[in-house]
Each structure stands twice: as C-alpha cells, then as structure tokens.
Amino acid sequence: MxxxxxxxxxxxxxxxxxxxxxxxxxxxxxxxxxxxxxxxxxxxxxxxxxxxxxxxxxxxxxxxxxxxxxxxxxxxxxxxxxxxxxxxxxxxxxxxxxxxxxxxxxxxxxxxxxxxxxxxxxxxxxxxxxxxxxxxxxxxxxxxxxxxxKPSLQHLRIFGCPAHVLKGKTEKMESRSETCIFVGYPKETKGYYFYSPSDLKVFVSTNAKFLEKDYMNDFVPxxxxxxxxxxxxxxxxxxxxxxxxxxxxxxxxxxxxxxxxxxxxxxxxxxxxxxxxxVENLPDDDDPYTYKEAMEDVDSRHWQKAMQSEIESMFDNKVWSLVDLPEGIKPIACKWVYKRKRGMDGKVETFKARLVAKGYTQKEGIDYEETFSPMAMLKSIRILLSIAASLDLEIGKWTSRQLS
Missing domain, CATH: 3.30.420.10 (Ribonuclease H-like superfamily/Ribonuclease H)
Known part of the structure; x- marks a missing residue:
C-alpha cells in the first residue's frame, strides 16, 4: 500500500x-x-x-x-x-x-x-x-x-509538540492564538512549520509558545x-x-x-x-485520541465494550475508594487512551481502552508533597527489580494495576 x-x-x-x-x-x-x-x-x-x-x-x-x-x-x-x-x-x-x-x-x-x-x-x-x-x-x-x-541548538523543539501560534488577523471577539502542532523547520526562512488541525494546513510562523512540558507530561506513545x-x-x-x-x-x-x-x-x-x-501491516485507521473520536469511529461498539471492561476491572480490583473532596482542592482529571491490538498479520485482535489520570495537572506543595505520581514510573520499577536481584529476593507475579 x-x-x-x-x-x-x-x-x-x-x-x-x-x-x-x-x-x-x-x-x-x-x-x-x-x-x-x-x-x-x-x-x-x-x-x-x-x-x-x-x-x-x-x-x-x-x-x-x-x-x-x-x-x-x-x-x-x-x-x-x-x-x-x-x-x-x-x-x-x-x-x-x-x-x-x-x-x-x-x-x-x-x-x-x-x-x-x-x-x-x-x-x-x-x-x-x-x-x-x-x-x-x-x-x-x-x-x-x-x-x-557552529550551529545553535536553542531553537530546536520536540517534533509533534503542541504550540499556541499567534493568528495573523482576528475579529475582536476571536481568540488571538490557535493550538497547532510543530512539524519542522523551513529551509527558506526563519521560523517553524506548524500544522493547523482546524484548517488542515501547514504554515510558517515565528510567533508561538511551545507547550513541550505539557506534551511530555501528558504523553502516551x-x-x-x-x-x-x-x-x-x-x-x-x-x-x-x-x-x-x-x-x-x-x-x-x-x-x-x-x-x-x-x-x-x-x-x-x-x-x-x-x-x-x-510500509507493511500499517493500518489505514488511526486509534482514537479522544472519547468523541472513539464514539464517532467505525468501531465505536468495540470501544464501548473495551471501556466497560476497564471500568469493571477497576471495580473488581478496588482501584479507588470514594472520599470527600477537601475544600479548595480540584480533583485530578482523567482521560481515555484507546489502542487496537494487532496480530502478526496486522489484523485487529482486541480493542483496549485505559482510563488514566492526568497527573501533570498537580502542583507541588498544593496537590502533593513527596508522593505525586498516580502511576508507577518505569525507573521506579527498575530500581525495585535491581534491589530484588541484588538481595536475591523472590518477586511474585505483578500486574500493571499492582504497580500503579
């Protein structure tokens, strides 16, 4: 293809x-x-x-x-x-x-x-x-x-990160900036290439605020x-x-x-x-990025079943417990992450939906002191495995939720 x-x-x-x-x-x-x-x-x-x-x-x-x-x-x-x-x-x-x-x-x-x-x-x-x-x-x-x-590296940005790009001409009540995606460096002029999801166009601009921190914190590969x-x-x-x-x-x-x-x-x-x-075994359809996209997808019925299965699993494993929200504190929001699991032949075998917390919205000193991550970081898991190996300890069977 x-x-x-x-x-x-x-x-x-x-x-x-x-x-x-x-x-x-x-x-x-x-x-x-x-x-x-x-x-x-x-x-x-x-x-x-x-x-x-x-x-x-x-x-x-x-x-x-x-x-x-x-x-x-x-x-x-x-x-x-x-x-x-x-x-x-x-x-x-x-x-x-x-x-x-x-x-x-x-x-x-x-x-x-x-x-x-x-x-x-x-x-x-x-x-x-x-x-x-x-x-x-x-x-x-x-x-x-x-x-x-000698080249300068100060202008380098993360490919694919979002950015607030200043619009050229706007009406009085319109937003003066647009959220676009950084896609490269133009050769013929100074500036950056940005892709506008609303206009479906790529353009050059120098007036932009890159949201690299948010992009990395909210990143799901x-x-x-x-x-x-x-x-x-x-x-x-x-x-x-x-x-x-x-x-x-x-x-x-x-x-x-x-x-x-x-x-x-x-x-x-x-x-x-x-x-x-x-390109081999490359699907034409991208995995939904938002709940709205999943519901408008041709496989919306499968995504609904996957979400229901995720919720049931969380209830069975007692992932959370209901508590009263402290005064002046905002709860951590969550989002759905969708993925089609494919076999060696490229055909879809299962539909997976994960409900993840937006941990990057927390602020140090307000929402947390020492413990802050709603999910175990990979480096933390590696440290635990290294300690167990050095002390010749036996590790039981872990699941992804037990490491959360």
Whole structure:
C-alpha cells in the first residue's frame, strides 16, 4: 500500500558528505525525479558553498547507469564509482545514515499524534537534527565542518509538540492564538512549520509558545510499527543515491565524499521502492485520541465494550475508594487512551481502552508533597527489580494495576 506524504510525495533521496557527514534530503513525487534532484543538489552545493563534486559513488542503481546520467557526469568532470554487487558495506556511511534516518522517523511519528502522511516533515526534521548535533564519526558537528559555522541548538523543539501560534488577523471577539502542532523547520526562512488541525494546513510562523512540558507530561506513545522494513536488513528504499565527493579546499588530505542514500539491494529490478510502498501491516485507521473520536469511529461498539471492561476491572480490583473532596482542592482529571491490538498479520485482535489520570495537572506543595505520581514510573520499577536481584529476593507475579 502507498502512503503519500503531505504534498503528494512518495519518494525521497538523500546525499551525505563522507567527510563531514552533512546530509541533504529531497522529497520526490516520482522516482524519475532522482536525476533532477541530483542536479539541484549539485547546483546548491556549488553556488552556496563553492564546493565541487569530484566523485559520485553509488551501488549500481539503474538510474545512475543510464547513458544520460553518465554523460552528465563526464561533461561535469565527475568520476562515477560503484560498489560491488551485494556488498552494501562498501557504501557503509550511506547505509548507516539510511537506517538512522528511518529509525528517527519511526520514533518521531510514533511519539506524536500526527498521521503517517507527515513522514516527509519528520524525515526533513530528522536530517536537520543530525546535521546540527555532534557525531562520534567526526570531530565537530557536521554543520560546522560543512559550512564553517557552529550551529545553535536553542531553537530546536520536540517534533509533534503542541504550540499556541499567534493568528495573523482576528475579529475582536476571536481568540488571538490557535493550538497547532510543530512539524519542522523551513529551509527558506526563519521560523517553524506548524500544522493547523482546524484548517488542515501547514504554515510558517515565528510567533508561538511551545507547550513541550505539557506534551511530555501528558504523553502516551502509540506503540505501533511505522514504516516497517522490507526484510530483516533491508530498509525501505526511496531511490538509489550516489556518494559524490565534494572538494572546496584542494590542500585537504581527505576529500569529503557525499554519500547517496541507498537501500541494501537484494534484487536489482526493485531499485525503486517508494517509502509508502515499503510500509507493511500499517493500518489505514488511526486509534482514537479522544472519547468523541472513539464514539464517532467505525468501531465505536468495540470501544464501548473495551471501556466497560476497564471500568469493571477497576471495580473488581478496588482501584479507588470514594472520599470527600477537601475544600479548595480540584480533583485530578482523567482521560481515555484507546489502542487496537494487532496480530502478526496486522489484523485487529482486541480493542483496549485505559482510563488514566492526568497527573501533570498537580502542583507541588498544593496537590502533593513527596508522593505525586498516580502511576508507577518505569525507573521506579527498575530500581525495585535491581534491589530484588541484588538481595536475591523472590518477586511474585505483578500486574500493571499492582504497580500503579
């Protein structure tokens, strides 16, 4: 099945400099756009950074073996190099970058409430972050080695977090801000990309208050597999990409090499496999995020049964006891968390609904002193398990509610 990114993109291509590890990514609507993307990349590198591509290293992708492309390289004085068939390790930097980027995209989408169609924004954000953070492979950040300037990290935000964004023009009685979702960093201007759930549009703005603390405190991850790999060690392939060697300083001992993004090719005919085409067992329907969405969902009957089962279980286990509310104290609110449990074939096996407390609404010194969390934190569980192991204690059978 094919999942298009926002803007109708189905493929992407990346180029990574072997010397600095600085990377570029381009989204494409058609796999045939790869040649045009390389020419755009070459023009940007030469015009903006005064660097010159000397060598283009690829894994024998059909798009780079074409006469048109090879002639283009010859005309521009670029040496074409190919890795041997079935030896992806010869293109190791590109292979590792591919896997890292897709791992980041999976994580970013899983930890957000955004639909899978935002994989394009997640991908561009992922490579933006990799370019600005230190790496064990190079002595400085890729951004500094590539541009000569140290990057600033103060503007980085959590992908998918909500933000109050100032509206441009409003009526007198209308709200002056709108709650949107942060989805990336624009390349052509300063500011941030925001997605408006009400308008279903992505726009750029600099006037925003990010709600990162609330987002992390109220976070419930979607434990679903996103962008599954084609096989055990084959990542979803966009287009086979070359590794051009770029040189801006002829006195350098080691020439930087721009590595192309390429998948590990098991079968040559499947050179082009779009990101959407590589998704396996990915459901079309998202899990409801609110009670209203659950009741309007096609599986509303199943969600009602799941909620009833949760309530009955809480009564049976005596999760709470009714008490009088102290004067001046507000009760902790709660919310439903819904999830479809799927089998190995991707089919829904059970519908789960959990009633969770909004513990982040508590204020220290007012609602709690030392004990505050309505749920056991994972690190607390790990501490208990470590103590039990060190003292050779026997641990009985625990349930999730016993750890609450």
């Amino acid at each position: 094919s999942i298009q990114a926002k803007g109708g993109y189905e493929y992407f291509i990346t180029f990574t400099d072997d010397y600095s590890r600085f990377g570029y990514v381009y989204l494409m609507r058609h796999k045939s756009d790869a040649f045009d993307m390389f020419k755009a990349f070459k023009a940007e590198v030469e015009n903006q950074l005064e660097k010159h591509i000397k060598i283009l290293r690829s894994d024998r992708g059909g798009e780079y073996l074409s006469g048109e492309f090879q002639q283009y390289l010859i005309d521009n004085g670029i040496v074409s190099q190919f890795s041997a068939p079935g030896t992806p390790q010869q293109n190791g930097v590109a292979e590792r970058r591919n896997r890292t980027l897709l791992d980041m995209v999976r994580s970013m989408l899983s930890y957000s409430t955004l639909p899978i169609s935002f994989w394009g924004y997640a991908l561009q954000t992922a490579i933006y972050i990799l370019n600005d953070v230190p790496s064990k492979s190079v002595p400085k950040t890729p951004h500094e080695l590539w541009t000569g300037r 979607r434990s679903r597999i996103i962008l599954n790999e084609m096989s055990g060690d084959t990542i979803p392939r966009e287009v086979a990409q070359p590794n051009p060697i770029v040189s801006s300083d002829p006195t350098q001992d080691q020439q930087p090499t721009i590595l192309r993004r390429s998948g590990r090719v098991r079968t040559q005919p499947e050179r082009y496999i779009g990101l959407g085409e590589s």
